[in-house]
Amino acid sequence: MLVIVVENVPPRLRGRLAVWLIEIRAGVYVGDLSAKVREMIWSQVEDGLEDGNAVMVWSTNTESGFDFMTLGKNRRLPVELDGLKLVSIFPLEDPDLSPSLSGRGPG
Amino acid sequence: MLPPLKPIAMKERVSMVFIEKGQIDVKDGAFVVIDETGIRTHIPVGSIACIMLEPGTRVSHHAAALAARAGTLLVWVGEAGVRLYAAGQPGGARSDRLLYQAKLALDDDARLKVVRKMYEIRFGEKPPERRSVEQLRGIEGARVRKLYQLLAKQAGVEWKGRNYDYTEWDNSDTANRCLSSATACLYGICEAAVLAAGYAPAIGFIHTGKPLSFVYDIADLFKFDEIVPHAFKIAAKNYPNPEREVRLMCRDVFRQSKILRKIIPTIEEVLAAGELEVPKPAEENIAPVIPNPESIGDVGHRS
Numbered sequence: 001m002l003v004i005v006v007e008n009v010p011p012r013l014r015g016r017l018a019v020w021l022i023e024i025r026a027g028v029y030v031g032d033l034s035a036k037v038r039e040m041i042w043s044q045v046e047d048g049l050e051d052g053n054a055v056m057v058w059s060t061n062t063e064s065g066f067d068f069m070t071l072g073k074n075r076r077l078p079v080e081l082d083g084l085k086l087v088s089i090f091p092l093e094d095p096d097l098s099p100s101l102s103g104r105g106p107g
Numbered sequence: 108m109l110p111p112l113k114p115i116a117m118k119e120r121v122s123m124v125f126i127e128k129g130q131i132d133v134k135d136g137a138f139v140v141i142d143e144t145g146i147r148t149h150i151p152v153g154s155i156a157c158i159m160l161e162p163g164t165r166v167s168h169h170a171a172a173l174a175a176r177a178g179t180l181l182v183w184v185g186e187a188g189v190r191l192y193a194a195g196q197p198g199g200a201r202s203d204r205l206l207y208q209a210k211l212a213l214d215d216d217a218r219l220k221v222v223r224k225m226y227e228i229r230f231g232e233k234p235p236e237r238r239s240v241e242q243l244r245g246i247e248g249a250r251v252r253k254l255y256q257l258l259a260k261q262a263g264v265e266w267k268g269r270n271y272d273y274t275e276w277d278n279s280d281t282a283n284r285c286l287s288s289a290t291a292c293l294y295g296i297c298e299a300a301v302l303a304a305g306y307a308p309a310i311g312f313i314h315t316g317k318p319l320s321f322v323y324d325i326a327d328l329f330k331f332d333e334i335v336p337h338a339f340k341i342a343a344k345n346y347p348n349p350e351r352e353v354r355l356m357c358r359d360v361f362r363q364s365k366i367l368r369k370i371i372p373t374i375e376e377v378l379a380a381g382e383l384e385v386p387k388p389a390e391e392n393i394a395p396v397i398p399n400p401e402s403i404g405d406v407g408h409r410s
Contacts, residue, residue, distance in 0.1 A: 063121045063362040079148060082125050082354040091145035 001059040001066075002038055004029040004045065007074075009052030016044055046071055112153070114178020114197060114404035117303045118368040120156045122296050122361040125184075125354060128163035131170045138173055140164075153177035156367055157295040159184045178408040180299040189287055198302025199409035205307055207385045208321070208378065212310050217381035221312045224380030228328050228373070244313060254331055262339035281349055282342040288350045289334040290326065292357040294319065297326040300370035305407025312377075328373055333360050371405060 004017060006027045014027070020041060021029035033041070038058055045054050053072025060067050063084065070078060079088045129140040129148075138152035150158065152173060157180040160166065166181065174181050178197040211217045219240055226234040226243060230250065234243055252268070259266030259282060270283045279287075301308050301322055311320025313327070337356045346352045361367065402408060 061362070063358055082351060083358040084121060084124050086124075086148055086150065088146050088148040 002031050002033050002056070003058070004041070004054060004056045006045070006049075006054045007052055009045075009054065010048060010050055013045065013048035013050075013052075016048060017041070042069070042071075112173075112176045113400075113402050114176075114303075114408040115153060116403065116405050117156055117300050117371060120154050120367060122155075122358060122367060123157050123159055123292060124150060124155050125159045125161060126150070126164050127161050129165075131160070131164055131166045133167065133169040133173050136173075138170060138177075152179050155179055157182050157299040159292075159295055162186055175409070178303065178404050180295070180302060182295045182298070184291060184295075189291060196302055197299060197409075198305060198407040200302070200307065201305035201407055203385055203388070204305035204407065205310075207383070208306050208310050210386065211378060211381040211383055212312060214381070214383065217383050218312055221377055221381045224377045225313060225324060225328060228377065229331065240313070247313075251331075255335070258331075258336050259339050262336065262343045264339050264343045280342075281345070282339060285338040285342040285349050285353050286335065288353040289338040289357055290330065292354060292361075293326045293330060293334055294322055296361065296367065297329075297370060298322045300367070301325060301374065303405040303407050304371045304374050305405070306374065325370065325374055325377075328377070329364075329366060329370075333364055333366060 002021070004021060006014065006017070006029075009027075014023070017023070017029045020033065020037070021031040023029050038056070042056055045056070049072050051072075053070070053074045055068060055070045055074075057066055057068035059065055067085065068078065070076075075090045075092070076087045077090065079086055126140055129142040131138070131140050131150075133139070134147065138150045139147045140150060141147045152158065158174065160181060160183050162185065171181065175197065180197050211221055222240050222243055223234055226247060229247075234246065238246070255269060256266055264282045265280070266282060267280065269286070270279045271287075298308055298319060306321060308319045308322045309317070311317070311324045314320040314323040317323070334357060337360055338353060341349055341352045341356055344352075
């Protein structure tokens with residue numbers, strides 16, 4: 001299982017993602033592809049992202065049963081707590097989403 | 108309107124999460140940790156077996172109540188993961204299970220059978236016949252000391268025996284520190300499982316006289332397979348932060364061995380070896396006026 005969610009990205013990238021994945025809601029793409037294809041798609045997201053942001057989640061054999069990674073600026077950043085990956089939400093009024101603020105830093 | 112929150116079964120959860128610092132509170136019904144800069148991290152409280160709170164955390168009343176409703180054990184641990192205190196019991200402690208456990212522990216014959224079963228699981232063979240619990244404990248002690256030595260040698264760490272002195276934590280050797288951290292993780296999930304299954308952590312069969320005697324009994328069934336060899340391997344590598352490595356290792360080992368699926372069935376298996384029946388309520392007992400709602404949690408979870 002592979003899910004990619006994009007926000008504020010150019011239509012070009014959204015069209016490209018729709019080549020391999022099903023867009024079940026605006027900006028939410030779902031599919032079931034191999035690790036190699038996942039990496040290929042993610043590198044295309046990286047290339048076509050511009051000012052937007054994206055998150056990709058896929059099932060794998062971590063304790064949670066999935067893993068995820070992010071690109072672009074967002075209030076939500078991944079954090080790792082001794083092997084368990086969670087998400088930290090930065091305050092709204094903070095214009096600079098510098099990860100160094102958290103002390104732990106995003107994983 | 109949302110239906111009331113109910114616990115999910117232990118086997119469906121991830122093992123644990125350590126929270127180092129921050130204010131633990133409830134925001135919009137979710138369990139969150141907020142640090143001094145206002146960054147908040149959501150903890151999926153209901154899909155974790157136990158939450159280990161380290162020094163530097165504060166828990167609000169609301170958050171403790173949410174953890175209890177989600178059936179998740181909050182465990183207060185010391186700096187290096189050494190156990191201090193625990194509360195926020197997820198278990199509803201069913202009286203039929205408690206009476207069953209107490210009956211087994213009070214009946215010398217049944218208790219011996221349970222103890223023999225525990226040793227059988229630990230060492231992979233039946234213990235010698237016609238020994239008392241006391242004699243079995245002596246045999247076990249000797250075997251465990253040898254096992255520690257053997258596993259330490261295999262991992263290539265120096266081993267001068269198990270040192271439990273938590274007051275001199277910094278003075279104890281790396282191998283002992285790694286072992287203590289790993290056992291703290293194991294005790295946390297075992298306590299969560301014992302409570303979720305409806306049993307009392309204090310009523311032990313081999314261990315006795317401690318608030319967590321039964322937790323130690325159950326943890327011992329997994330300790331040497333699951334964590335000791337790995338803890339020694341980490342000790343041998345001289346990491347700058349061995350405790351963190353131990354936690355990562357525990358998470359990996361717990362995932363691979365699917366320990367959360369195994370603990371409750373193992374508890375039932377060792378208790379069943381006592382060959383007593385789960386007591387039926389006396390006829391004159393009255394059932395609750397408001398019947399228990401159906402739950403997808405374990406039997407001991409409050410529903």
